[in-house]
Amino acid sequence: MSVESTGERPAQAEPDPRPAPPAFSVADAVVAYERTPVLRGVTFDVPVGQTLAILGPNGSGKSTLMRAMLGIAPLTGGRIDVHGAPLGRFRDWSRIGYVPQRLTAGGGVPATVREVVASGQVARRRRFRRASAEDHAAVADALDAVGLADRADDSVHELSGGQQQRVLIARALAGRPDTFVMDEPMAGVDSGNQEALAATIRRVTERGATVVVVLHELGPLEPLIERSLVLSEGRIAHDGLPPRPTGACARPGHDHVHPHVGETPAPAAAVPDIEVPRRA
Numbered sequence: 451m452s453v454e455s456t457g458e459r460p461a462q463a464e465p466d467p468r469p470a471p472p473a474f475s476v477a478d479a480v481v482a483y484e485r486t487p488v489l490r491g492v493t494f495d496v497p498v499g500q501t502l503a504i505l506g507p508n509g510s511g512k513s514t515l516m517r518a519m520l521g522i523a524p525l526t527g528g529r530i531d532v533h534g535a536p537l538g539r540f541r542d543w544s545r546i547g548y549v550p551q552r553l554t555a556g557g558g559v560p561a562t563v564r565e566v567v568a569s570g571q572v573a574r575r576r577r578f579r580r581a582s583a584e585d586h587a588a589v590a591d592a593l594d595a596v597g598l599a600d601r602a603d604d605s606v607h608e609l610s611g612g613q614q615q616r617v618l619i620a621r622a623l624a625g626r627p628d629t630f631v632m633d634e635p636m637a638g639v640d641s642g643n644q645e646a647l648a649a650t651i652r653r654v655t656e657r658g659a660t661v662v663v664v665l666h667e668l669g670p671l672e673p674l675i676e677r678s679l680v681l682s683e684g685r686i687a688h689d690g691l692p693p694r695p696t697g698a699c700a701r702p703g704h705d706h707v708h709p710h711v712g713e714t715p716a717p718a719a720a721v722p723d724i725e726v727p728r729r730a
């Protein structure tokens with residue numbers, strides 16, 4: 451039996467021809483602490499899928515910019531949109547994996563490594579829903595990716611600073627976000643583990659994730675960085691290709707070094723698949 455055309459749209463969804471909105475759209479953003487401006491009118495977009503490094507000297511406002519992009523540091527001027535929604539109305543926080551500069555979660559609370567990593571899934575859980583087998587597998591994959599599977603049941607307080615940094619990265623991975631915001635993820639991590647973490651970050655970028663990462667040195671992430679913003683005194687001093695590293699440091703004016711604590715390097719080859727959900 452032939453079906454006459456009704457002139458209605460076919461049931462099958464047409465691909466949306468509109469480009470995805472930027473992962474972040476920052477327009478003339480100003481942040482002031484006690485009336486002292488720290489970000490002084492910063493404007494840039496981060497297209498979906500881009501790997502962007504934020505560089506600049508100490509105190510230039512890098513962390514403040516990260517925190518403003520996540521709504522942690524309130525704007526005193528300008529506007530920030532996240533995946534097309536004004537920051538205040540953005541609700542899809544499970545899309546965002548945030549790696550803060552240091553471990554604050556679990557301070558004083560005897561949380562295990564596994565618990566802290568699993569806390570990265572809270573934003574994607576429905577209320578009262580238990581962790582699924584898929585959630586448990588994502589936690590295990592994330593622990594593998596940072597080389598801490600054998601420390602899963604230890605208290606995070608027993609770990610070195612570099613290991614705690616890796617827990618924070620695993621926490622972000624466990625939520626299976628498509629957008630990562632990382633504030634010096636390599637700080638305090640030894641070179642072997644930096645290579646393993648770079649391989650993990652490469653894996654998520656190859657799967658289409660957006661990565662915004664504050665760095666003091668491009669280090670092993672250098673081949674992944676497509677664009678860099680250099681901040682100076684709360685303003686953008688450079689927006690374009692990453693500056694060529696000179697010596698061990700990626701930019702002029704580098705004025706601090708991170709200790710590389712003695713840790714057993716994770717084997718770089720043992721990088722499990724990390725799922726990055728593809729979203730239109």
Ligand SMILES: Nc1ncnc2c1ncn2[C@@H]1O[C@H](COP(=O)(O)OP(=O)(O)OP(=O)(O)O)[C@@H](O)[C@H]1O
Nearest residue numbers: 483484488506507508509510511512513514515681
């Ligand atoms: N909560 C706060 N209250 C007051 N001042 C702050 C606060 N956080 C940051 N600042 C100040 O804002 C300025 C920018 O700090 P921010 O941490 O954003 O810089 P940064 O570029 O990330 O520095 P670093 O490389 O040392 O981490 C600094 O002068 C800092 O002292």
